Amino acid sequence: MSTTALETPGAPQSRNRAGAGAPLALASGDALVLESLSRHFGAVRAVERVNLKVRAGQKYAVLGSNGAGKTTLFNLITGDLPPTAGSISFFGEDISGLPAHERIRKGLRRTYQSSLLFRQLSIRDNLFLAVRGVSQGRFSFLRASARHPSTRATGAILERIRLSHLAGETVANLSHGQQRQVEIGMALAGAPRLILFDEPAAGLSPAERRELVALLRGFPEHIGFVLIEHDLDIALRVSHHVSVMHNGTILREGTPDEIEADAQVHALYMGSDPAGDAGDGFAGH
Numbered sequence: 145m146s147t148t149a150l151e152t153p154g155a156p157q158s159r160n161r162a163g164a165g166a167p168l169a170l171a172s173g174d175a176l177v178l179e180s181l182s183r184h185f186g187a188v189r190a191v192e193r194v195n196l197k198v199r200a201g202q203k204y205a206v207l208g209s210n211g212a213g214k215t216t217l218f219n220l221i222t223g224d225l226p227p228t229a230g231s232i233s234f235f236g237e238d239i240s241g242l243p244a245h246e247r248i249r250k251g252l253r254r255t256y257q258s259s260l261l262f263r264q265l266s267i268r269d270n271l272f273l274a275v276r277g278v279s280q281g282r283f284s285f286l287r288a289s290a291r292h293p294s295t296r297a298t299g300a301i302l303e304r305i306r307l308s309h310l311a312g313e314t315v316a317n318l319s320h321g322q323q324r325q326v327e328i329g330m331a332l333a334g335a336p337r338l339i340l341f342d343e344p345a346a347g348l349s350p351a352e353r354r355e356l357v358a359l360l361r362g363f364p365e366h367i368g369f370v371l372i373e374h375d376l377d378i379a380l381r382v383s384h385h386v387s388v389m390h391n392g393t394i395l396r397e398g399t400p401d402e403i404e405a406d407a408q409v410h411a412l413y414m415g416s417d418p419a420g421d422a423g424d425g426f427a428g429h
Contacts, residue, residue, distance in 0.1 A: 174236070175200045175338045175368050176221070181230035183216055190216040192392040193230070198338065198368055198385075200235070203360070205371045205379035207403070208389035209412060214372045215257070217389070218340050221370075222254045223247050235337065248278065251337030255327045257346060263316040267307055270315055271329050272298045278334030297333070305329040305359060321352025328359060332367075339369040345378050357381055380404055388412070 176198040183191040191213045198204045208214050219225040221232060223244035232240045239247055262270050275294045302308040305325045310318070315326060324344055331339045344360075345353050353375070360382040363369065373379040379386065380400040388396040388409055396406055403409055 173200050174198070175202065175234070176370070177233040178221070179231045179233070181217070181220060181232065182228045183220055183225060184228045189392050191220065191227075194389075194392075194394055196387060196394065196397075198370055200337070200368060201366050202368045203363065203371070203382060203384045204368065205373060205383035205386045205400075206389060207373065207376065207379055207386060207409075208395075212389040213392040214389055215342060216392075218254065218342055218370075218372060221340060222252065251335055252340070253331040253336045253338070254340040255331055255342055255344060257342050259320075259323045259327060261315050261323060261326055261330075264314060266312050266314055267318070267326055267329075268298060268302065268311040270326055271301050271333065274330035274333035275301070301329045301332050304332060304362075306355070319352065321348045321355060324348065324352070324356065325359065336367055339367065341369055341371045341373075343372055343374065345373060345375045353378060376404075 174197055176196070178194050178196040181191060181194045181196075182189070194213075194217060206214050206217065216225065220227050223239075223242060223246075227240060230240075231238055234247070234250060234252060237250070239250065239252075242250075262273065265273075272294060275297045299308075302311050305328055307322065307325055307329070310322070315323060318326070328339075328341070328344065331341075345356055348356060357378055360369070360371070371379060371383060380403065383400055386396075386398060386400055386403040387394050388403065388406075390412065395412075396403060396409055398406070
């Protein structure tokens with residue numbers, strides 16, 4: 145990764161609404177295409193015939209209540225779980241049968257709900273290890289110089305996640321929000337083409353959520369992301385397009401403005417099931 149590759153883009157712009165249930169034809173510029181993707185656990189249909197398309201560089205949000213199937217969907221995309229049926233295409237290549245590490249090498253990245261950091265190392269060392277881990281020289285025992293590409297890439301990521309002033313600080317001493325920033329930085333290591341963020345705003349204070357919004361809105365234009373989020377305000381402010389999951393399926397899909405104005409989405413947020421039954425709604429922050 146170079147500093148040039150991390151140029152600051154403009155804020156997300158509105159996109160046209162797409163059909164939620166129809167199969168999606170692969171077009172040039174599609175980063176991720178899910179076709180009838182399903183995952184069953186016995187009689188439980190955690191994800192059922194999901195069709196979803198994310199264009200290259202697009203900022204995409206997936207909303208839904210607890211148990212809607214969002215994290216299972218991420219696990220299928222990243223290879224942590226095999227699909228029961230359906231296919232996953234990544235920049236035109238079917239990756240449905242590839243192991244997780246091969247998907248990473250192709251430019252897919254992910255963060256998790258729980259922080260996965262080296263807590264006794266500094267921010268700089270965490271980011272450097274992430275950069276080296278996806279570099280050709282990752283098994284070298286030679287110490288990287290200040291002019292080494294991995295060292296320069298680490299510095300560029302520090303600037304991107306707004307933590308250059310704390311580069312030498314031990315991760316264990318950071319706030320929860322700052323640890324989230326480090327995780328995002330680690331996902332930026334190498335040459336990511338699409339990043340999956342699993343509830344990055346969970347547990348953040350209002351000030352930390354504002355920092356997260358600024359970080360996501362300043363993302364490079366050429367790197368897209370898919371965001372799972374319970375916080376409707378954050379999801380709608382940082383995304384181009386939104387899908388709402390319910391009971392393992394895509395219930396609604398559209399632009400942030402369309403989703404915000406949708407009566408059925410409002411019903412979910414107020415805790416009522418679209419079919420008229422009571423539900424737990426979205427876990428707001």
